[in-house]
Amino acid sequence: MKAYFAGQPWDPARNAVDFLQDATFETTADARLRIAVAWTKASGLRYVEPYLNRVRERGGRVEMITGLSAGGATRQGLERALELCDTVDVVFDASGPTFHPKVYFLRDGDAASALVGSHNLTPGGLFRNVEAGIEVRKEEAEDEPLFSKIDEWLDSLVSDSAMTVRLDASLLDELVSNPRFRIGDESIPAGSKPVATENVPDSGPFTKSKRSRRYAQLVSTSALEVIFGFPEDGADESAEPTDEPPTVLYLWSKKLSRSEALRPNPGSNVTGVLRLGKAGWDVNVLTYFRELFFGSRPWALADEAKGKYVCTVDLACTVDGVDLGVHTVTVDFMAGRVADQSNVPTVLHWGTLSSAVRDTDHIGSYVVLRAFSDGTFSLEIKHDLAFGEAPGETGL
Numbered sequence: 001m002k003a004y005f006a007g008q009p010w011d012p013a014r015n016a017v018d019f020l021q022d023a024t025f026e027t028t029a030d031a032r033l034r035i036a037v038a039w040t041k042a043s044g045l046r047y048v049e050p051y052l053n054r055v056r057e058r059g060g061r062v063e064m065i066t067g068l069s070a071g072g073a074t075r076q077g078l079e080r081a082l083e084l085c086d087t088v089d090v091v092f093d094a095s096g097p098t099f100h101p102k103v104y105f106l107r108d109g110d111a112a113s114a115l116v117g118s119h120n121l122t123p124g125g126l127f128r129n130v131e132a133g134i135e136v137r138k139e140e141a142e143d144e145p146l147f148s149k150i151d152e153w154l155d156s157l158v159s160d161s162a163m164t165v166r167l168d169a170s171l172l173d174e175l176v177s178n179p180r181f182r183i184g185d186e187s188i189p190a191g192s193k194p195v196a197t198e199n200v201p202d203s204g205p206f207t208k209s210k211r212s213r214r215y216a217q218l219v220s221t222s223a224l225e226v227i228f229g230f231p232e233d234g235a236d237e238s239a240e241p242t243d244e245p246p247t248v249l250y251l252w253s254k255k256l257s258r259s260e261a262l263r264p265n266p267g268s269n270v271t272g273v274l275r276l277g278k279a280g281w282d283v284n285v286l287t288y289f290r291e292l293f294f295g296s297r298p299w300a301l302a303d304e305a306k307g308k309y310v311c312t313v314d315l316a317c318t319v320d321g322v323d324l325g326v327h328t329v330t331v332d333f334m335a336g337r338v339a340d341q342s343n344v345p346t347v348l349h350w351g352t353l354s355s356a357v358r359d360t361d362h363i364g365s366y367v368v369l370r371a372f373s374d375g376t377f378s379l380e381i382k383h384d385l386a387f388g389e390a391p392g393e394t395g396l
Helices: 018-025 043-058 075-084 125-127 141-159 169-177 288-293 350-356
Strands: 004-006 031-036 059-067 086-090 102-108 111-117 133-137 164-168 248-255 273-275 300-303 306-317 322-334 346-349 367-373 377-382
Touching: 004 018, 004 164, 004 248, 018 043, 018 102, 018 111, 018 125, 031 043, 031 141, 043 059, 043 075, 043 125, 043 288, 059 075, 075 169, 086 141, 102 141, 111 141, 141 164, 248 288, 288 322, 306 350, 322 350, 350 377
Parallel strands: 031 059, 059 086, 306 377
Antiparallel strands: 004 133, 031 102, 086 164, 102 111, 111 133, 248 367, 273 346, 300 306, 306 322, 322 346, 367 377
16 A cells, blocks of 8 residues: 655645546546545635546546535535536534544545545645645555445445435525525625524434444553554655646637737837736636636735735746747736736746747747646747637637
8 A cells, every 4th residue: 555645735745636636647437536525615626626527527426425514615615516526415413513524535446545634625625724634545455445444434424314415406505595504605705794693493404313423532641552654665655657648727828919929019118928818718817827727836925015926837838849948937916907907917927938939020929828737837839729729629
C-alpha cells in the first residue's frame, strides 16, 4: 500500500483537488467514486467538476453523501451535486450529532484509492484552508481489507434510513423551506441571513439513528499507542509515470489588439498587458480567470486599498511556431476595473515575452491560453485558430 500526506495549503503539499485529479486520471467504466463530506457548496464543486465528469463520461458512477448539519450546505451546492452525481444522499441525525466526515474513495476494478482527512467540498476545504489528510492507494491484494472497510462504512450510512435520505428536487425544496436545516444561499453574503432560533419546525423526513454508538472513555496516556506505516528508505513516493498526456481543463483565446501586440498608435502608452476578458467566450470575468483558469495558483493580496491580487504563472510559450520555452508571467486581478476598463478585471503582464510579441507585427494575431490537468499552462500566439480554439467550438 502506498500512503501520502495531504497537508494543504502550502507548496509542495498535496490537496484534495490533487487527489481527485490523479485518482480519476485513467478511470474505466467500472469506476465508482464515492464522496462523503459534511459540507457541499457550488463554489467548491466547480473546482472538482472536471474530475467528476471524467468518471461519468467514461461510464463510471459518482455517488455523494453530504451533511446538512451546522448550516454548511447551500441550495446551489445541493443543486449542482444533483447535476454532477448519479446519486446524492443527505444526512441529518435529528438527535443532534453532527455529520462531519470527509472521505473521497475511488474503486475501479481491482484498483482503489482514498483520501480521508478534513477536506470539505468547499474552496477552503479543497485547497485554501489549512487542512490535513492521508491518501492511500491499493498496491496488492493484501491491502483490500482497508478499502473494504471504507465501502462497508459508506454502505452503512446510505442504508440508515432514519438519518439518510436520497435527495431529489422535491426534497431539496422542502429542505430549503425548513429553517431547521439552515440551507445557505451562496448568492447572499455570509452573515447577512438571519438564523431562526424560535418556532423551528420538525426535522422533516429525518429521525434519530437507531444504530448503537460507541463513546470515548478517559484512559491514561501510557495506554495509547498509535502505529504509522512509512515508505521504506529510498522508496519513491512520487506519482507513477504515465504515457497519457494531460488533458486540457480550460481554453481561452482572443485576437490581439494593437495595444496588446505592443504596437500602439503614436502618442499612446504601451500597457504591456494582455487583457483577459470575455472575448466572445461565455465566462464570468469576475471569477473565471482567478478562480478557475488560474485557480490552482496561489493568489496574494498586493494592494489592499485597491483590492488587487496577483499570482505568477509558468507558461510554456510558442510564438509563430517557435518554442520559446517556459516564461514566468504575472497575472493580476482587480474587481474595480470592471467599471472603467470594459469589464476586464484580470490582466496578464507580458514581462519577458514582450520582445517576442513586439518584434514581429502581431496585430490581429491570436493568442491561445490553456490550463492542463497536471497543473501546467501554455500560451501560443499564431495567425489562425485551429478548430476548437474559437468561442463556441469547444466545451472548455
